[in-house]
Each structure stands twice: as structure tokens, then as C-alpha cells.
Amino acid sequence: MSRMPLPLDRHIKPKLVGYDPTRPRPGVERLAYTLFFGSLWALVVVAYGLVPALFRSQGWLDGALGFFFYAVIEALLAFGIAAVVALILIVVLRKYLGKVQERVGPMHYGPAGVLQTVFDALKLLGKEDFAPANVDPLIFRLAPAITFVSAFLMLVAVPVAGGWVMADLNVGLLFIVAASTLGAYGVVLGGLAQGGKWGMLGAFRAGAQLVSYEVPLALALLAVGVYSGSLRLSDIVEHQQGLWHVVPMFIPFLVYLVASIAELKSTPFDLPEAESELIGGFNTEYSGMSFAFFFLAEFVELFLLPALVVVLFFGGWHGPLFGLDPASFAAQALQSFYFLVKTAVWVWIFMWIRATLPRFRDDQLMDLAWKGLLPLALFGLILAAFLRMFVEVV
Amino acid sequence: MRGPTQILPTDRADEMLINMGPQHPATHGVLKVVIGLEGERVTRAVPHIGFLHRNHEKIEEARTYPQIITYTDRMDYVSGLQNELPFILAVEDLLGVEVPDRAKYLRVIFFELYRLASHLVWLGTGMLDFGAITPFLYTFRDRERILEIVEKTAGARMLPNYFTFGGVRRDVHPDFFKDVADFLDFFEKRLPDYYALVLDSPVFQARAVGVGVLPKERAIARGASGPVLRASGVAYDVRKAEPYDAYPEIEFEVPVREEGDVYARFWVRFKEMEESIKIIRQAIEKTPKVGPYKGKVPARMKVKGSRYRAVEISRGHLGAHVVGDGTDRPYRIKHRSPSFANLQLIPDLLVGARFADAIAILSSLDPVFGEVDR
Amino acid sequence: MSLRFKTREEFDEVVYAVHPEDYRPLLEQLKGEGFDYPRNLTGMDLEYGLRVVVHLTRLADGAKVTVYTDVPYDAPELPSITDLWPGFEWFEREAYDLVGVRFRGHPDLRRILTEDHWTIHPLQKRYDTGGYELPGWQPKPWPEVADWEEAPEGDEGGEA
Numbered sequence: 036m037s038r039m040p041l042p043l044d045r046h047i048k049p050k051l052v053g054y055d056p057t058r059p060r061p062g063v064e065r066l067a068y069t070l071f072f073g074s075l076w077a078l079v080v081v082a083y084g085l086v087p088a089l090f091r092s093q094g095w096l097d098g099a100l101g102f103f104f105y106a107v108i109e110a111l112l113a114f115g116i117a118a119v120v121a122l123i124l125i126v127v128l129r130k131y132l133g134k135v136q137e138r139v140g141p142m143h144y145g146p147a148g149v150l151q152t153v154f155d156a157l158k159l160l161g162k163e164d165f166a167p168a169n170v171d172p173l174i175f176r177l178a179p180a181i182t183f184v185s186a187f188l189m190l191v192a193v194p195v196a197g198g199w200v201m202a203d204l205n206v207g208l209l210f211i212v213a214a215s216t217l218g219a220y221g222v223v224l225g226g227l228a229q230g231g232k233w234g235m236l237g238a239f240r241a242g243a244q245l246v247s248y249e250v251p252l253a254l255a256l257l258a259v260g261v262y263s264g265s266l267r268l269s270d271i272v273e274h275q276q277g278l279w280h281v282v283p284m285f286i287p288f289l290v291y292l293v294a295s296i297a298e299l300k301s302t303p304f305d306l307p308e309a310e311s312e313l314i315g316g317f318n319t320e321y322s323g324m325s326f327a328f329f330f331l332a333e334f335v336e337l338f339l340l341p342a343l344v345v346v347l348f349f350g351g352w353h354g355p356l357f358g359l360d361p362a363s364f365a366a367q368a369l370q371s372f373y374f375l376v377k378t379a380v381w382v383w384i385f386m387w388i389r390a391t392l393p394r395f396r397d398d399q400l401m402d403l404a405w406k407g408l409l410p411l412a413l414f415g416l417i418l419a420a421f422l423r424m425f426v427e428v429v
Numbered sequence: 430m431r432g433p434t435q436i437l438p439t440d441r442a443d444e445m446l447i448n449m450g451p452q453h454p455a456t457h458g459v460l461k462v463v464i465g466l467e468g469e470r471v472t473r474a475v476p477h478i479g480f481l482h483r484n485h486e487k488i489e490e491a492r493t494y495p496q497i498i499t500y501t502d503r504m505d506y507v508s509g510l511q512n513e514l515p516f517i518l519a520v521e522d523l524l525g526v527e528v529p530d531r532a533k534y535l536r537v538i539f540f541e542l543y544r545l546a547s548h549l550v551w552l553g554t555g556m557l558d559f560g561a562i563t564p565f566l567y568t569f570r571d572r573e574r575i576l577e578i579v580e581k582t583a584g585a586r587m588l589p590n591y592f593t594f595g596g597v598r599r600d601v602h603p604d605f606f607k608d609v610a611d612f613l614d615f616f617e618k619r620l621p622d623y624y625a626l627v628l629d630s631p632v633f634q635a636r637a638v639g640v641g642v643l644p645k646e647r648a649i650a651r652g653a654s655g656p657v658l659r660a661s662g663v664a665y666d667v668r669k670a671e672p673y674d675a676y677p678e679i680e681f682e683v684p685v686r687e688e689g690d691v692y693a694r695f696w697v698r699f700k701e702m703e704e705s706i707k708i709i710r711q712a713i714e715k716t717p718k719v720g721p722y723k724g725k726v727p728a729r730m731k732v733k734g735s736r737y738r739a740v741e742i743s744r745g746h747l748g749a750h751v752v753g754d755g756t757d758r759p760y761r762i763k764h765r766s767p768s769f770a771n772l773q774l775i776p777d778l779l780v781g782a783r784f785a786d787a788i789a790i791l792s793s794l795d796p797v798f799g800e801v802d803r
Numbered sequence: 804m805s806l807r808f809k810t811r812e813e814f815d816e817v818v819y820a821v822h823p824e825d826y827r828p829l830l831e832q833l834k835g836e837g838f839d840y841p842r843n844l845t846g847m848d849l850e851y852g853l854r855v856v857v858h859l860t861r862l863a864d865g866a867k868v869t870v871y872t873d874v875p876y877d878a879p880e881l882p883s884i885t886d887l888w889p890g891f892e893w894f895e896r897e898a899y900d901l902v903g904v905r906f907r908g909h910p911d912l913r914r915i916l917t918e919d920h921w922t923i924h925p926l927q928k929r930y931d932t933g934g935y936e937l938p939g940w941q942p943k944p945w946p947e948v949a950d951w952e953e954a955p956e957g958d959e960g961g962e963a
Contacts (some may be wrong), residue, residue, distance in 0.1 A: 045637045136566035180671070236466075302560050303632050311558045312788050313454045343755050393558025396785045397469050479916040484925055486901070487932050522814060649862065652841040652890025663862065665840070670865045671815075735857050736814065737843060737869065750845045750856065759928075765843040765858075765894075773893050802916060 037324040059139050060147045064130065067149035071123045078119060079371050081104045082112035083199035083362065109201055117187040123154040128337075128386055135390040156327065162325035166254070167230060174228035179321065179328035182221030186335040188214040193342055195270040196352045196370035197361055207268035208260050211343065215298055218332065219245035222300075222307060225329070226317030237316020241307035241399055244297060246403040248304075252294035254412035255287035258419035259347050272351030279350040283422055286415035288348045290408050295340040296388060297400070300333065305393040306400060341381030342374075350375050443467050455788045458798030462775060471787050473626065474779035476772055481802035487761045494520055494730045495593070496611075497759070501749070502588040504800035506763060508547035509588040509741040512540055512581070512800070516762070517592055518673055519738040520730070523753060524594070527724045529789035532596030533675040534716040538609065539591065540581065540740075541705040541712070545616070546573045546575045547743035548698050548705075555695070555792040556627060561638060564626050571619055578608045595724035606713050613706050620702065628692075628699060637692035641778045641790035644689060651701035651777070652770040653744020657699065658695035659685050679711050691786075694793040708803060710787045731755055736764075744768050744795060764798035806832070806963040816858075816867035826872045827882040830857065834887045837861050838868060841888035846898030848927040850941040853879045853904050859888075874904065876942060901926040 086108060095101030126141065126149055133140025143150035166175055192207045192214075194200035203209050222245065226238025260266045260283055261276035274280075281288050297304040308316040318329050345351060354373035359366035395403070450461035459480035465473040485504065489497045501512045514536070521528065528536075553568035576586040581602045583589035628632055643653070648661040658665055666683040668676045685699035686693040732753030736795050739748035747766030754760040765785075770792050778794075779787045806829050807822035821829045842858035856871040874881060883906035885892045894916040895906045903924035906912055914921060923930055929940040 058592060132562070136563050138566060138569060227570060232445060236447075236469075239468075305560060308783075309785075310559065311560060312785055314453060390563050391626070391633055393630065393636065394785075396783060398783065399635055418579060449818070477916075479918075482916040483931075484916075485903075491932060616856050647889075649839055650841075650889045651896075652888065665862050670860070670862075671867075734813075735856075735901055737816075737856075739842065748858070750858070752845060752847065761845070761847040763843065763845040769893060769897075770841075770890055773890065796823070 040117070063147040064149065065187060066145065067145075068127070071127070071149075072176040072379070075116070075123065076375055078112070078116055078205060079195055079375065080368050082109065082116060083195050083201065083371065084367060086112065086300045087199075090363070091178060101381040109362040113187060113190050117190055117335045119329070120338040121331040122152045122156065124334045124337055124382065125155070125330075126150075128334075128389075130309040131386050132384070133391055135387075159323055159327040159409065162323040164325055166321050169230035170320065171228040171230070174224050176325065178221045178225030178228060179325045179332075180221070181224065181355055182218050183328040183335070185214050185217035185221065185300055186332040186339065188217070189339045190335070191342075192268055193339065193346060194272055194351065195374045196367040197273075198269075199352075199367055199371060200269055203267065205265075205267045208256045208266040208271075210255060211268075212249065215252075215336075216245075216249055219249070219296075220316050220338070221332075222329075225233070227320070229320035231320055233313045233315070234317055235320045237309070237313045237319065239306045240309075240313075241317050243302070243397070244300075244304065244306055244400055244404075248294045248297040248408075249410035251290050251404060251412040252298065254409070254416055255294065258287040258412070259284055261416065262419040262423050264423065268346055270355070272346055275350045275353060279348065279353075284348060284415070284419060286411055286418060288344075290415060291347065293403070293408060295344065296385065297404070299336050299340055299385070301337070301385065301389045301397050303388075304396055304400065305394060311393065337382060337385060340377065341385055342378045344381050345374060345377040349381075437463050439676045440676070441472075442469075444472055450785075451477075455791060457554060457792070457796060458518075459802070460772070460791075460796065462779070462787075463781070463792075464784070465752045466717055466784060467634065469784045470777050471782050471784060474776050474787070476775040477802050478769075478772065478798070481798045483803065485707070485764065485797040485803045486762055490759060493757045494732065494759065497762070498593060499588070499590045501764070502590055504803055505547075505742060505744065505747070505768070505797045506587060506799045507797050508543045508743040509551050510583075510591055511740065512743075512747060513590070513592040514540065514673070515738045515747055516764075517594055518740065518753065519736040519749050519751040520594055520732055520753075522736045522738060523732045523734045523751065524727065524730065526595045526660060526726055528674070529595055529721045529724050530675070531717045531720040532724065534712045535597050535601060536592060537675045537679065537712045537717075537721060537731075538716070539588060539597075541576050541709045542579065542609070544743045545702055546572045548702050549575075551698065551743070551792075551795045552623065554629065555795070558788045558792040559633060561626070561633075564623065564730045567619070567622065567626075569618060570798075574612050578605065580647065581605065581608065584795055593723065593726075595726040596722050600722045606716075609713060611708060611710060617706060620699075625700070628695060636785075637695060638690060638693045638792075639688075639700050639784060640786045641692045641793060642688065643774060643778060647777060648689065650772075651773050653742070653774060654770060655743070656694050657771050658699040658745065659683065659776070660697045661689035662687040667739050667746055671739060673738070673740060675712065675715070678715065679708055681708050681711075691789050691793040704749070730757055732757075732759065739765070741768065744797065744800075745771065746802070764800070764803055766803065768794070768798075768801045772796050772801060807912055813869070816869055818870065819870045823871055823872045823874050823881060826870070827884060828885075830870060830884050830887060833859060833868060833870070837863060837915055838866070839888075841890035841894070842867070844891050844894035844898060846902030846904050846926070848902055848929075850928050851871065851945050853902055855881060855898060855904055857884070875911075875945065879903055880905045882907050883912075885909055900924065903927060910923045 090096050090105050096105060130140040141148035144150045144154040191201045192204055192210050222241040223238045226234040226241060259271060259280060263271045265271060272402055300307050308318060318326055352370035352374040356366050445466045447466055448462050449464050450456040451459040461477040463475040464471055485500055489500055498513050501516050503511045504512045548569040549572040553565035556564040579589055580586045583591040584606055602669040643661045645662045648658050649663060662685060664683050664685045669683055681704045684697050686696055706776045735752045737748055739746050747767055748765035750763040751759055751760040779791045808825060808829055809820045811818050838859040838861050840860045840862050842860050845856040847854045852873045853895045854871055854873050858869050860867045874934040883895055885895060893915060895909055896912060898904045899912055900914040901914050901924055923934055925934055929936055931937050937960060
């Protein structure tokens with residue numbers, strides 16, 4: 036009958052407190068956000084501007100080997116941007132939710148808690164990547180990778196400034212739709228492969244939701260494509276030189292906004308994970324880095340879907356250039372800055388929606404997609420076609 | 430391991446049985462519901478309770494009467510103080526103790542403060558079930574102010590053990606009335622925010638209106654009480670039906686709604702919070718400024734007889750049946766808890782609903798498992 | 804045949820002590836008198852037998868009644884009143900679980916708060932708080948019951 040000695044109260048000395056880690060420090064936070072934004076901008080300038088300019092000026096792109104190295108470096112940089120964006124957005128979202136909810140948010144790691152995500156990532160790396168007994172091992176491991184890869188595939192086609200795009204695809208819009216649909220596969224397969232009932236329910240919901248919302252999303256994108264006369268994203272941005280698409284394309288804009296929140300699986304459309312109903316849904320059984328991949332993918336999408344809102348409807352990189360030559364490097368860097376600022380505003384709006392609304396029910400979700408958004412999107416498509424004819428005739 | 434009744438093997442190919450709980454986040458504790466799902470539609474719901482069973486009633490048989498009060502706190506731990514009252518009232522009846530006026534009003538103030546605290550917890554956790562995280566933190570922050578006020582006087586926050594036979598245990602802190610008045614002013618300004626976030630939110634209304642409808646007759650027959658009963662159109666409130674303490678002298682309304690759906694239950698609780706504010710304001714005004722806070726109670730309590738008393742706590746009709754055999758320990762105490770009776774409605778309400786509705790219905794019943802399992 | 808019960812006033816309610824065979828007929832009669840709301844059902848151990856106490860109220864005017872009856876240890880059976888007040892379904896299960904009263908005709912009489920495989924009824928006085936039988940515990944003799952037939956006839960609808 037031996038018993039562990041219990042720590043008695045008198046043994047616990049009060050810690051000397053000269054520094055309160057929960058004291059709000061808005062100055063530090065503001066500085067950190069500025070640095071985050073600056074580093075992201077710098078990374079974008081390097082990835083989209085400096086590296087291609089270097090390769091082009093040296094003529095390395097002509098050879099097969101040079102092109103190969105260029106592709107590898109660009110892929111690594113795209114991955115870096117995705118990772119940095121996710122790391123930044125996670126802590127920003129948590130800080131922002133803290134602001135909305137009248138609390139301070141994470142405060143303990145780094146000054147004012149701004150390094151929280153880094154420590155989270157280290158913790159997740161160190162965790163055992165546990166898989167329950169009756170999972171399908173191959174698909175269980177593959178699913179997070181599919182979701183993450185699909186998220187950062189989209190990054191490749193997004194133009195951040197005039198001439199600054201990793202792959203200037205002439206079917207950019209279709210590529211976006213295809214890549215985001217691929218993400219749904221990861222979620223559905225991940226839910227089904229884990230062999231649990233909650234995961235299965237989550238996968239059913241995810242399948243229904245993501246596939247349904249692809250349709251209005253694609254139609255809204257198509258309307259933009261019809262109106263601007265091109266599927267190439269940089270052409271679409273160029274087309275908004277005079278007038279941002281949000282004015283003539285307001286209906287597709289609304290459809291795209293709702294559908295992209297649904298694609299993002301954030302409230303009010305977070306049914307596939309629905310932690311209060313399905314205990315996490317499709318990611319119930321995931322832990323460690325497998326979970327982190329789903330998590331990172333979600334936050335990369337939280338950056339990319341607002342970025343697409345900006346590209347398609349809010350003039351992309353357009354902004355006052357103060358007399359700079361649009362083809363000059365400085366002008367392009369400024370354009371990418373405008374692009375990032377607009378994107379940040381839309382990320383904030385997405386976060387705001389996430390902080391405010393309760394969740395829809397599954398049948399209401401389907402009703403909204405098929406009875407509300409789909410007719411609206413079709414109407415928007417027809418409208419876009421008429422507007423296009425009008426523009427061409429006049 | 431809960432025996433052979435736990436697993437009901439399903440004989441239908443299109444039905445999936447799923448164990449919701451006892452560790453499910455939306456069961457607010459340790460409820461387990463075996464739910465049959467056909468797609469997203471609930472085909473059966475079998476509740477299992479008892480995971481938090483401590484057999485209070487047996488423990489209390491071995492304690493003296495003053496010792497028991499602290500156990501009653503631990504039933505509905507969300508509205509801790511309110512649980513003390515039915516037991517105390519029953520013993521006071523059996524002993525013939527007179528409660529001074531000041532104590533009666535103090536009891537009313539504390540009782541209603543805890544109703545506010547409890548409804549705030551319900552609102553936050555209930556909205557968490559609806560997928561909205563923000564109200565949770567707002568409500569807990571407001572509740573914290575109530576608990577701080579109580580702590581100043583009673584010395585504890587959730588389970589203060591403050592009421593006692595013949596009145597309250599000690600006089601209130603000098604700042605008490607000012608603190609309460611300040612809080613009420615503050616809280617009145619907060620209520621519109623809650624209306625905007627919850628009741629007036631179109632997404633919430635889409636989720637709640639017409640969901641989990643409980644007909645009036647069924648609610649009465651099942652012994653439902655509190656907001657669940659009043660949302661079904663029955664104006665049964667123990668504060669009006671069998672008034673206790675200072676409630677007869679206070680004017681307030683009993684909010685009733687006819688629909689009986691989740692929205693009505695939310696609405697009733699919202700209106701109850703407004704009524705509580707009114708009640709506390711009146712009580713503060715009417716509390717005698719001086720006077721004893723505790724009546725004369727025999728030093729050695731020897732209770733004989735049987736008495737059932739009920740009060741209206743945040744969740745409904747909480748009763749205590751005290752049987753004394755003339756010694757200083759009770760012969761038998763039975764606690765009639767409102768959530769226990771309300772949870773009998775699970776099969777009535779859940780079957781036929783969608784799975785997401787099932788969560789919403791459970792949160793609108795607002796069970797607290799400390800009192801269900803006792 | 805008239806029902807065998809005795810009434811008395813206690814505080815603000817009428818208390819019926821009823822013969823176990825007339826337990827259900829009396830409650831049916833009370834249900835007919837409009838006592839529609841089930842307040843409480845207590846099971847208790849009296850050391851010579853088991854007692855079930857039923858508290859009812861009428862929502863219309865707030866009238867309250869209490870009905871109790873005693874059953875012996877060797878045949879702790881009573882008819883269920885779950886069909887009259889479905890709200891007593893879990894209360895009867897609880898009385899069965901903790902005290903050991905069997906309710907005939909209950910739709911689903913199984914343990915509710917304790918584990919299904921338990922064999923004891925913990926609120927009986929023969930067990931201590933750990934659930935062990937107290938050494939030397941003996942049931943008391945059944946008390947002398949006054950003749951039921953002496954119950955005042957015509958008292959509050961004494962006819963069946």
C-alpha cells in the first residue's frame with residue numbers, strides 16, 4: 036500500500052510574476068502581422084518575380100535541364116508559400132477569433148503568442164501518427180496528401196501581378212475547378228478509409244456537399260469566363276482594367292462567394308467535420324501529421340478562395356500605379372502588393388463569417404445548392420452571355 | 430459494459446446504429462443515446478443514463494441535515510445554489526421554522542442570479558451545438574460576473590452552500606446590492622447582442638423553427654417541466670403554482686409559447702432571463718435594509734415526518750422528498766430532478782428527426798447530468 | 804367493493820395510505836379526478852417492507868395529493884402506472900433499480916442508474932454505502948395495520 040507523495044499546498048511556491056503573458060499587447064501583434072504580411076509579400080516577389088526573371092535573363096529556360104531546375108525551384112517555392120500562408124493564417128485566425136470573442140487568443144509562444152502555429156506544427160510533427168485497427172492503410176495515408184496537394188495546385192494558376200504567374204494556363208479556370216474537386220476526393224476517401232461511423236457520416240456529408248457546390252461554383256466561374264472571353268486567369272484580370280467584374284457579374288459573384296465558403300468547409304457550411312455533431316467527421320481518426328495536412332489544406336484554401344474572389348471579381352492586381360510603367364519590376368511588385376492586400380481583406384471577411392454564424396442542416400444545405408444557387412448561377416451565366424454579346428455588338 | 434440491453438442488433442440493412450456518447454461533445458455530459466440512422470434520419474433513439482450516478486440519496490442518509498445541503502449543490506452543478514432550496518424548504522416545513530423577510534428576499538435574488546448564470550451556460554453550450562462558437566465565450570464571460578458577485582458574499586462560485594435552514598448562511602457583502610444592480614444594467618445591454626446572434630439569426634431560425642415539436646398533452650403526461658413544458662403552451666411554473674420565499678410578493682410573468690419546438694424553448698429561456706432581471710430588481714428594492722438574515726433553528730435538528738417540496742430551478746420542477754424518523758439524520762431523501770423527467774422525451778422527440786436536429790433538440794432540453802444521475 | 808385507503812391532511816396536500824391491491828384503482832380514480840401532472844415517485848425501504856410514494860398535482864388548480872402503499876420484501880410487486888402517467892416510466896425504473904420494487908406491466912423495467920448486471924438494490928437499508936450487506940441485519944416485523952375497512956366511507960369519493 037504505497038502511495039505517491041502528493042504535492043501539498045505549502046510546497047508550491049507562488050511564481051515570481053514580473054511579466055503577465057496574457058496581457059494584451061496590440062503593438063507587438065501589429066508589428067508581427069506587418070512582418071507576416073511583409074514576409075509573404077517578399078516570398079511572392081521572389082517566387083513569381085525574381086526567380087523567373089533570373090532564369091529568363093540568363094536564358095536558362097531554353098535548355099531542358101534549365102527548365103527542369105526552374106520547375107523544381109518553383110514547385111518548392113509554391114510549397115513554401117502554401118506552408119507560410121497556412122502558418123500565418125492559423126495564428127491570425129485564432130487571434131481574430133479571440134478579438135471577436137473578447138479574449139486575447141494564443142499568448143504564450145513567441146511575443147504575444149504570434150509563434151503559436153510554429154509550436155503547434157512542431158508538436159504535430161512529434162506526435163505519433165496513429166491509425167486505428169480497421170482502416171484501409173493506403174487510402175488512409177493517401178487522403179490527406181490528396182487534399183493538401185489539390186489545395187496548393189490551385190496556387191500555381193493564380194496570377195499575382197501582370198505577367199507574374201507560375202503557370203499561365205489558357206484553361207486556368209477549368210484547372211481551378213479540377214484542382215478543387217480533387218480536394219473533395221481526399222476528404223471523402225479519408226472519411227471512408229478510417230472505418231469509423233462518424234468518419235463515414237462525415238464522408239457522406241462531405242461528398243454530398245462538395246460535389247453539389249462544385250456545380251454552382253463552376254457555373255459562376257464559367258459566367259466570368261464567358262463575360263471576359265477567356266479562361267486564362269491573367270486575361271480575366273486584364274479584362275477588369277476599367278470595371279471590376281463585381282459590378283456586371285454581381286450574381287455570379289454572390290454564387291461564387293457562398294459556394295466557396297461551402298468548399299472551404301467553414302461555418303455555416305462545416306457539416307463534414309461538425310465537431311459538435313460528428314466529432315470531427317472525416318478527420319475523427321486522424322492524428323499527427325496526417326491531421327496536420329488536412330488542417331494545412333484548409334488554411335491554404337482559406338487563402339486561395341479569397342484570392343480567387345479577388346482575381347475573378349475584384350480586379351486582381353489592378354490598382355493605382357503612380358505613373359510606373361506597368362511592365363517594370365517595381366510596378367509588378369506593387370501590383371502583387373495590391374493583390375495581397377485585397378486578398379487579406381477577403382480573408383478577413385471569410386473569417387468574420389466563420390466567427391458569427393451557426394451551422395446549416397444537411398438538407399438545408401442541399402436545398403440552398405440545388406434550389407437556390409444553381410438557378411441563380413444559370414441565370415448569371417445567361418446574363419453574362421447577353422452582356423458579352425452586348426459588349427461585342429457595341 | 431452495460432449489459433445485454435446495450436446493443437440492439439439491427440435487422441435492417443439500411444439502418445446504422447451509432448453510439449452517441451457518453452463522450453460525445455453535444456450530450457453535455459455523459460448521456461449515451463443509441464441512435465439508429467437511416468442516412469441522416471433518426472429511426473430510433475434509446476437513451477442510457479447513469480454514468481454519473483453517485484447515489485447521493487444513500488450518502489445523504491448517513492449525513493446530518495446541515496451536512497446534506499452541500500451535497501444537494503452538486504446535483505445541477507450549473508445552477509448550484511438553486512438545488513439547495515427544495516430540501517431546505519421541506520426540512521423547514523417539518524421543523525416549523527420561520528424565515529425572516531430579509532432572508533426570503535436574499536434567497537430570491539440569489540436564486541434568480543443563478544437562473545441567469547445557468548441560462549447563460551445553456552445558451553453558450555447550446556449554440557456550440559449549433560456550430561456557433563462565439564456566443565459560448567460571450568455567455569461565459571457574463572456568467573463570470575455573476576459568479577464573482579456570489580463569490581464575494583458566499584465565498585464559493587459554482588457550489589456555494591449558501592442557503593441554510595431558516596435563511597442564508599451569512600449576511601451579504603456590503604457591495605452586494607450595488608454589484609447586482611451594476612451587473613443587471615450591464616446585462617441588459619448585452620441581451621440585444623444575444624438576440625441578434627441567436628434568436629434573430631436567420632440561420633438559427635432555419636434550424637430551430639418547427640424542429641422537435643412536443644405536443645402539450647405529451648409534455649404534461651411525460652412530466653416535463655421548466656422551459657420545455659412552457660414552450661409547449663403550459664403555464665406551469667412552481668414559482669406561481671406553489672410559491673415559496675418572497676415570490677408571492679413579486680410581480681413577474683411566466684413566458685409561454687404554444688409551438689413546442691426548439692425555437693420556442695430558446696425563446697422561453699430568453700424571456701425568462703428578462704423576467705429574472707425584473708425579479709431581481711424588485712427584490713433588491715423590497716429587501717429590508719436591516720433585519721436578521723436567519724431565523725431561529727433548533728441546534729440539534731431532529732426531524733420527523735414526510736414532506737415533498739418543489740421549486741422552479743432553471744431546468745424546471747426540482748423536488749425534494751424528505752422523510753425523517755426523529756433522528757438527526759434523514760431516513761430517506763428523494764430528489765426529483767427536472768432533467769431526469771425531461772430526458773424521457775428523447776425517444777418522443779428524436780425519432781424521425783434528422784441527425785443534426787437531434788443535436789439541436791438535445792441542447793434545447795438542456796440536461797445537466799449531475800442531477801439526472803444524482 | 805370500496806377501495807381500502809385512509810386519508811389525512813398534511814400541510815397543503817391530501818395523503819392517501821392505500822392497500823397495495825387498491826393502489827392502481829385509487830390512482831386511476833385520481834387520474835379521473837384530473838390529477839394530470841406527475842410530480843414525483845419515491846421508492847423507499849422501511850426495513851419491514853418497501854414503500855412507494857406517488858406525488859401528483861392538478862395543473863388547473865394546483866391541488867396536490869400524495870399516495871403511498873407498502874409491499875412486503877418477499878413479494879415487492881405493484882401494478883405499473885406508467886400508462887396513466889407516462890412521465891413515471893423512468894421514476895418506476897429508478898424505484899426498481901435503487902429500492903427493488905417490481906412494477907407489473909411496466910413497458911421496459913430494467914435498471915436505469917446502476918449497471919445492468921448488478922443484483923443489489925443499493926437504497927435498501929440492509930446495504931451499507933459500499934453496497935455490502937450489513938452484518939446481522941434483520942427485517943423488522945410488519946407493523947400492526949389498523950383495519951382497512953374502518954376507513955371512513957364516502958370520504959373523497961371512496962367508492963370504486
